[in-house]
Amino acid sequence: MxxxxxxxxxxxxxxxxxxxxxxxxxxxxxxxxxxxxxxxxxxxxxxxxxxxxxxxxxxxxxxxxxxxSVDLGEIMFSLCYLPTAGRLTLTVIKCRNLKAMDITGYSDPYVKVSLLCDGRRLKKKKTTIKRNTLNPNYNEAIIFDIPPENMDQVSLLISVMDYDRVGHNEIIGVCRVANNAEGLGRDHWNEMLAYPRKPIAHWHPLVEVKKSFKEWHGRAASFDSQGSCPSPKPPSTP
Structure with missing residues (x-):
């Protein structure tokens, strides 16, 4: 300068x-x-x-x-456990305000429930598909046989899916219930254990699939699989 x-x-x-x-x-x-x-x-x-x-x-x-943008909707289901029979019943009641996945502004939702143990999927069951709706009603019971000694080792992953005739079915949202879950998922599980033989129903918000959920989906295993977590055995008959 x-x-x-x-x-x-x-x-x-x-x-x-x-x-x-x-x-x-x-x-x-x-x-x-x-x-x-x-x-x-x-x-x-x-x-x-x-x-x-x-x-x-x-x-x-x-x-x-x-x-x-991350409001995916909610799902209502009840949990009921019979310790003497070693039977856990999850009744899918209904969903509301689901995210629209199709160009029509609706979805074709169904619910898939996976029984998990240490990230391994032991078993899965599905509900029927409801066409062209964001507020489906199900009232369908899904039953798993889990002995009392294995209840602390397992968890349930509830996935609301959108059925697609062409291509792959898409995940709308998920929630998880277990004794080591977060928030409502843990509270619902503990309430079920505190009141055996009584159906306990709650609304659960759906969340996006996290990395851990993706790993659980990718590690499918049968009841005969070997691993760190013992597979649930059917309860002994008297």
Whole structure:
């Protein structure tokens, strides 16, 4: 920079470098005098609160849209366990406000229930398919034989699926119940064990498939599979 163009110290203070035009001279590359800069800064500070409010509003709208985009619907089912018979009954009652998966604005939902143990799928069962609806009613019972000594080792993965005639069926959302599940999934399981022989029904929100759920789906195993988790055995007959 050429300081000779500012004859005095006062003039030097008025000559502040601006990165817009580089160091080409006072006509280009140098900002306006300090008084005009101060006036602009004061005006920006006065308008700053308005801009901040607009930014906060925009962020709030974006956050709302993000939460709304992951609203997959809910499923209601009941759990009932008979310790003497070693029988767990999950009754799929209904779903509501499911995510539309087809171009028609509807889905063809059915429910798949997988019996898991340490990430291995031991068995799976399905409900019937309900056509063109986002609020299907099922009232279908799914039964698994699980001895009491294995109840702490197993979990149930409930997947609401969209049937597709062409291609693969899509997962709308899932939920999980077990003694080591999170939130409502754990509470529902513990309530079932606390009140044996009594059906306990709750609504469960559907969530997106996590990595752990994908691993469970990929590790299918039969009752004869060998692993760290013993396969549930049928209860002994008296």
């Amino acid at each position: 050429n300081k000779e163009r500012c004859a005095s110290r006062d003039q030097w203070q008025q000559c502040s470098y601006s990165p817009i035009g580089g160091a080409a001279g006072l006509g280009r590359g140098w900002s306006q005098p300090l008084q005009q800069q101060q006036q602009q800064q004061q005006q920006q500070q006065q308008n700053g609160s308005g801009w901040q409010a607009m930014l906060q509003c925009t962020r709030a709208i974006g956050l709302k849209e993000r939460w709304e």
